[in-house]
Amino acid sequence: MQIYTVSFFGHRRIADWQTAETRLLRQISDLIKTKEYVEFLVGRNGDFDQMAASAVRSAKWELDYGNSELVYVAEKQPKKNRRA
Numbered sequence: 001m002q003i004y005t006v007s008f009f010g011h012r013r014i015a016d017w018q019t020a021e022t023r024l025l026r027q028i029s030d031l032i033k034t035k036e037y038v039e040f041l042v043g044r045n046g047d048f049d050q051m052a053a054s055a056v057r058s059a060k061w062e063l064d065y066g067n068s069e070l071v072y073v074a075e076k077q078p079k080k081n082r083r084a
Contacts, residue, residue: 004035007073010048021051028059031068038068 006028014020031038040056043049056070 002036003039004031004037005039005041006031007041008043008049008052010046010052012046012048014047014051017047017051020048021055024052024055025059028055029063032059032063032065036067040068040070041073042070043073 028040040052042053042056053070053072056068060068060070
């Protein structure tokens, strides 16, 4: 099986969210329709991340192809400096 991985990067705040959401949903739907299996990687750190996750869930529900997965990627926590 060919796995196509998509990572979303965006801004914490989006000025024209309606246009961004429409374009995002269209792109996600096209990928689900044309790829064998799609893995969508989404962060949890702002408006764009929430929009991307919502668009993936919507497209998955509307299309019902069963060939995609939404994966939330946690932000790496920095190591604390330790002095001996």
